[in-house]
Amino acid sequence: MNRVDFSVLLQGDYPAMIAGGLVRMLELTLLAWVLAMVLGTLLALARMTTSRLLRALVAAWVEYHQNVPMLVQIFLWYFGIATLLPADMQFWINRHSGEFILATIAIALAMSAYVSEDLRGGIRSIPASQLEAARALGMGYLQTFRLVVLPQAFRIALPTLVNHTVLLFKGTALAMTIGVAELTYATREIESRSFQTVEIYLFTTIVYMALSLLIMAGGSMLGRRLALPGR
Amino acid sequence: MTDILTILRDFGPLLLVGQYPNGPLGGLAITFVLSVLGIALAFPLGVGLALARISPFKWLYWPATALIYLMRGVPLIMLIFWVYFFLPVLLGRPVSGFSTMLVTVAIYQASYVAEIVRAGIESLPRGQMEAARAVGLSYMQAMRKVILPQALYNMVPSMLSQFVSTIKETSLGYVISVNELTFAANQINSSLMTKPFQVFAILAGIYFVLCFSLTQCARHLEKRVARRRAGETARTAAPVAPAALPVTAE
Numbered sequence: 001m002n003r004v005d006f007s008v009l010l011q012g013d014y015p016a017m018i019a020g021g022l023v024r025m026l027e028l029t030l031l032a033w034v035l036a037m038v039l040g041t042l043l044a045l046a047r048m049t050t051s052r053l054l055r056a057l058v059a060a061w062v063e064y065h066q067n068v069p070m071l072v073q074i075f076l077w078y079f080g081i082a083t084l085l086p087a088d089m090q091f092w093i094n095r096h097s098g099e100f101i102l103a104t105i106a107i108a109l110a111m112s113a114y115v116s117e118d119l120r121g122g123i124r125s126i127p128a129s130q131l132e133a134a135r136a137l138g139m140g141y142l143q144t145f146r147l148v149v150l151p152q153a154f155r156i157a158l159p160t161l162v163n164h165t166v167l168l169f170k171g172t173a174l175a176m177t178i179g180v181a182e183l184t185y186a187t188r189e190i191e192s193r194s195f196q197t198v199e200i201y202l203f204t205t206i207v208y209m210a211l212s213l214l215i216m217a218g219g220s221m222l223g224r225r226l227a228l229p230g231r
Numbered sequence: 232m233t234d235i236l237t238i239l240r241d242f243g244p245l246l247l248v249g250q251y252p253n254g255p256l257g258g259l260a261i262t263f264v265l266s267v268l269g270i271a272l273a274f275p276l277g278v279g280l281a282l283a284r285i286s287p288f289k290w291l292y293w294p295a296t297a298l299i300y301l302m303r304g305v306p307l308i309m310l311i312f313w314v315y316f317f318l319p320v321l322l323g324r325p326v327s328g329f330s331t332m333l334v335t336v337a338i339y340q341a342s343y344v345a346e347i348v349r350a351g352i353e354s355l356p357r358g359q360m361e362a363a364r365a366v367g368l369s370y371m372q373a374m375r376k377v378i379l380p381q382a383l384y385n386m387v388p389s390m391l392s393q394f395v396s397t398i399k400e401t402s403l404g405y406v407i408s409v410n411e412l413t414f415a416a417n418q419i420n421s422s423l424m425t426k427p428f429q430v431f432a433i434l435a436g437i438y439f440v441l442c443f444s445l446t447q448c449a450r451h452l453e454k455r456v457a458r459r460r461a462g463e464t465a466r467t468a469a470p471v472a473p474a475a476l477p478v479t480a481e
Contacts (some may be wrong), residue, residue, distance in 0.1 A: 067395070067442035068435045072413060076435055080421065080428035153361035166303070173306035177406060180304050185306055205305050205313070212304030 009194045009203060014117050020209070021186030028104055028172040028182055033165060035108035044153075045145060047120055054122035058116065070106070071174050077106040078178045085231025103175035110170045118160040122153030123191030166212050173208075183207065242419045246437065246449045258411035259437060265332060265411060266398045270344075273397070274339035274390070277344025282374065284349050295345070302342035307403055310333045315407055328352055328409040332401065340397055347389045351382035354379065365409070388453035395442045395449070412437065 022149065047058045065073070082090060082102055093101055126149055134144040154161075176185035187204040191197050247255020264434075275320045283295035283357075302310070318326045355378060364375035402413040416434040420427055 020282070049472045063443055063446075064435075064439060065401075068438045069399035069444060071402045071405065072431065072435050072438055075413075075417075076431040080431040083427055101343075124239075170304075170306040176308070184306065187309075188312070191312075199312060201316070202310070205301075205309055207300060208306060208309060210305040213300070216304075 002197055004202065006193060006199055006203065008199055009190070011194075014190050017181075017186045017190060018183075018203075020181060021183035024100070024182040024185075025172055028100070028175060028180065029169050030108070031104050032108040032111065033168055035104070036111035036115050036168060038224045039108065039153065040133070041119060041150070043112060044183035045125060046121060049146075059084065062113040062117060065110045065229035066117075066155035070110050070171050071177060072172055073110050074103055074106040076179060077102045088126060090105060097180075098176045099175070099180045103172075103178060103180050107168060107171050107175070110171070111164060114167070115161065118157040118164060119150075119153050120138055121160070122155070122157035125156055126152050131224075152228075155223075155231065158219065158223050159224070162216060162223075165219070167216050169212060170208070235433060236428055238419065238423070238426060246412065246415050246433070247417060249415060255410060258415040259412045259441075261329070261410055262274055262336060262401050262404075262412040263319060265329065265336065265401045265404065266394065267410070269340060269401070270334035270390075270394050270397050272287060272333070273340035273344050273393075276337060276341035278348050278379070280341055280345035281348035281352065284345060285352060299345055302339050305336070307400055308406060309407040309408060309458045310339055314338075323335060328404065328407045332404040332411075336389055336397060336400055339400065340393060342398070344390070344393055347386055348382065351386040351389075352378055354385070355381055379445055385456055388449045388456060390451035391445060391452065395445045398442055398445075399438070425479065 009015070043058050043061065046054050048057065055177050078099060082093065082098065085093070090098075130148055130152075130227075131144060132147045139147065172182060173184040175182055176188065179185070183204055190200045194200070246258045248260045249255060251257065251260070277367055280295045280299060283291040284299070286292060311332065315331050318331055318334060359377055359381070362369070363377040368376065399409055401409075404411045405413040405417060407412060413434065416430055420430045423430065
């Protein structure tokens, strides 16, 4: 086997493809993550209400998204649900890189289930007396959640939230299967054009590895900074 | 709805067993075989990695740790590409998509299993190891006869969850054209052309039924294990507990 020579990645339009892939990957990760966090928090709140119907719906949502492969969820959105939309909406989505939008939705919804379960675990470990104390102080239901429950629940759930953020980040690679030109897609393109498999695979692997480690390190740093005294 | 029933009637066998018996086995059957073999291979590998992770030897600890972080930090799809490219070079002969997927899933899952096993071992009281060593067992004997049996029993529910993850991961076999369930659904979709939603809804439904029932099993087992562990601590905490017989080597 020849020596590994990364300079081949600088030839022709490979740098542009790699840069485009990196940007797409980061966009996908950030957008899906924000969506998943917001939706996951809302789902966790809905699960804590007294409405049985709402709780059952959230439970069904969580079970569906956790028990079906993410790849299948992406396919269902891209090939299936998108075709059920009204024609002018389909047209609009296709005009605005539909595969990217649909992959973001699929990944975000899948991860929202995990986020809501993480937060639920966090919420459950807060003693009920805290809720009672907050209510006794005159706080409303939402105020109690915003000021007392969620700040603690997020801290307790942080380690699993970080794990699931890494999972989401890795999951964005699946978007290549429906043609989103993110990093893994660009990697395959460059490999099939240049046959410099080792170089481009190694490069992509290192990028994923470095970013995953960055997320993990960032998570544990955040955990130390946010740690409450005496817990 | 009628569409879904028609598709199931026309393509049900393709989804379940592929072209078998007139051709190779495929569909859900291959997904299942791949997952069972994958987790069966991942288990011993994972125990080995876990033992390396808790061993005092640096030359065992570092490679195992690096491998685990690599598997946890890189998308499965990239690992599939690596194995797809490298395994034939390594073996010097062509490798089927099935074997490629099996090797990838086994290595990938092994790193997750390893962390479960490690947590299981570390959650046991230190006294277990100390007592076993004091009785005269060697480190490996103590591991094999005292620590691992207890740790592995407590881990059964987590292992079942890992099995569910494995089933979901085998769907990526589609990318290298392994003849499994997701691949079969895509075949059906491209031969029908007009019913993509129904085809992929069926696909999601099959995965859901399979994975959800296994997840429920895992939850049930988890409760049983938790009850049994709670009972054990209650027994050992009782002042008049009978002294357990020392575990001896045969």
